[in-house]
Amino acid sequence: MSYSGEVYVAIVGCGFVVDYYMVTLRAYPWIKIAGVYDIDTARLEQFVSFYDLHAYGSMEELLEDEKVSIVLNLTDPRSHYEVSRRCLEAGLNVYSEKPLAMRYQEAEDLVALAEDRGLQISSAPCSILGNTAQTLWRAVRDQVVGNVRLVYAELDDGMVHRMRYDKWRSRSGAPWPYKDEFEVGCTMEHAGYYLAWLMAIFGPVRSVTAYSDCLIPDKVPGQVLNPPDTPDMSVGLLKFENGVVARLTTTIVAPNDHSIRVIGDGGVLEVDDCWFNDAPVKLRKLHTIRRKTFLSPFRSVYKLRGAPGKRLADTGGNRMDFAAGVAELALAIAEGRLSRLSPRFSLHVTEVALALQNAGTAADVYMTRSRFSPVSPLPWSEA
Ligand SMILES: NC(=O)c1ccc[n+]([C@@H]2O[C@H](COP(=O)([O-])OP(=O)(O)OC[C@H]3O[C@@H](n4cnc5c(N)ncnc54)[C@H](O)[C@@H]3O)[C@@H](O)[C@H]2O)c1
Structure with missing residues (x-):
């Protein structure tokens, strides 16, 4: 940009x-x-x-x-x-x-x-503007795996409470704010990474059926967190207005897994880690030979010609272009249009993250209130 x-x-x-x-x-x-x-x-x-x-x-x-x-x-x-x-x-x-x-x-x-x-x-997050998300989105638009029915997306970050988080420092010397991270909760911190992808690709979510819980209350030895029981795991089923269902899991309990599987009638599109904005999009097609129908055991890379070959900076265990959302907003203002991460899009992402986080252990189905205008893909992905 x-x-x-x-x-x-x-x-x-x-x-x-x-x-x-x-x-x-x-x-x-x-x-x-x-x-x-x-x-x-x-x-x-x-x-x-x-x-x-x-x-x-x-x-x-x-x-x-x-x-x-x-x-x-x-x-x-x-x-x-x-x-x-x-x-x-x-x-x-x-x-x-x-x-x-x-x-x-x-x-x-x-x-x-x-x-x-x-x-x-x-x-934020703005990784929908990255090569991986744009490529996945184009594959869905092109029906590379036919009609998409179901998505499984994981944002598991490993057992953070067992790590030496008190020693983590940024490049310029700021400590990782572990107390705040645990109090705010991994769902508010991380669910947005996939919510933004899913909402740009499939449109607004109509309902959320979720469970959230605090499995590890004593994450910081000797300190009481405020609140003491912010969920450290949530699982939600999102029903999109277009009929697609997605299951999104967010935890700081299960081993690291930031993968997504987009399941259609003709196969599965997979990304291993959404925190790498240049991760390959992989494809497994459904084949029928005689009377047998099976998913290919091999994953081919689904590539788009014209993807900008930008080298992404290593941002510490991930490669995310944090500044892309700022650039998109600045360009949108200069061009007199709404940012692709428009205010109402950002509101919808926030609403669903809150519904997941606040579900608790016996939630009713949550019907969303906010809506947003369709998000347009980046021009290079349409060429
Ligand atoms: N920590 C991460 O790994 C990470 C990664 C991606 C995104 N984020 C997001 O980035 C944001 C910041 O996270 P962080 O880890 O840098 O937090 P942090 O606690 O390290 O930094 C926040 C800073 O804001 C300052 N601040 C608070 N209120 C202020 C005010 N009213 N006026 C001026 N300064 C104020 C604090 O003094 C602090 O220096 C959060 O929204 C978080 O979700 C964090």
């Missing part, structure tokens, strides 16, 4: 994730960082000296910077609503890390506020 002008962004929150943005923003040299702000002044100083950036003295100063058109809200999830609201009220577009907010009503308020002011708010 290239642009002939310059777009100035400001960053709020320079914790663990901001380095992922710093590394991936390099691929978009037309996006300039006007300055950054964090309420933690020690961390702010450490960060700006590491990258030689301008630090704002206050949030007010950031909001008054006339160069800035987009604020990257990289604060912790429970601060997203307040920070995004202030930015929108100040007339600035927002690219928020996931989720848009921790409550549906707050997320809806942000979207309504943006629409009211003629602004946009987009939420």
Whole structure:
């Protein structure tokens, strides 16, 4: 995604994730960082000296910077609503890390506020803009496996509580915020990675039938979490308006598995890990020989000609282009259109993630409220 002008962004929150943005923003040299702000002044100083950036003295100063058109809200999830609201009220577009907010009503308020002011708010994740998701989407559009009926998607992250998470540091020295991660919950942190793919490909979800539970309450020895029982696993069945059913599992209990299987009448499309935005899309076709019908034991790679051959930066155990969503929003504003990660699309992703997280152990079927206009694929994937 290239642009002939310059777009100035400001960053709020320079914790663990901001380095992922710093590394991936390099691929978009037309996006300039006007300055950054964090309420933690020690961390702010450490960060700006590491990258030689301008630090704002206050949030007010950031909001008054006339160069800035987009604020990257990289604060912790429970601060997203307040920070995004202030930015929108100040007339600035927002690219928020996931989720848009921790409550549906707050997320809806942000979207309504943006629409009211003629602004946009987009939420990560943005990996639907990556080669893998675009290729998978094209394969579905082209009915490479016939009519799709069912999807199994996994976002298992391994037994994080057994790892040395207290030792994890970002490139510029921020600790991994394990307490916050456990309190916010893996479903709010991770489900969006596949929800965004599924919603772009299949459209809105009509209903969610889910179970969520806290299997490991004592993740941090000697510390009581607040709340103490945020689910560390959820399983949901999503019924899409177009009839497709998807099962999405999100845990920090089961061994690492970020795979997806898209099952159609004529075979299965598979991706081994959605956190690698350049992972191959693999295809297993259904064959019939005489009276026997079987799925090919061999996986061929389904490739699209014309996919941009961009080298993705290693963002620490994954290869995700975190900055692509920012670039897409900036281009959309310049072109006078809605971002592919439009406010209502981001709201729908947030609503379904909340339905999965909040299901508990005896939930009724949840009927979604939000809807979004169809998302368009990237032009290269249609050539
Ligand atoms: N940690 C990861 O591996 C990871 C990966 C991908 C996405 N994310 C997402 O990125 C976001 C940030 O995560 P993180 O790990 O960097 O969290 P973090 O806790 O390390 O950093 C958040 C930063 O925001 C600052 N902050 C909080 N409220 C603020 C406010 N009102 N004004 C200014 N600064 C404020 C904090 O002081 C902190 O430095 C979250 O939404 C998370 O879901 C995290």
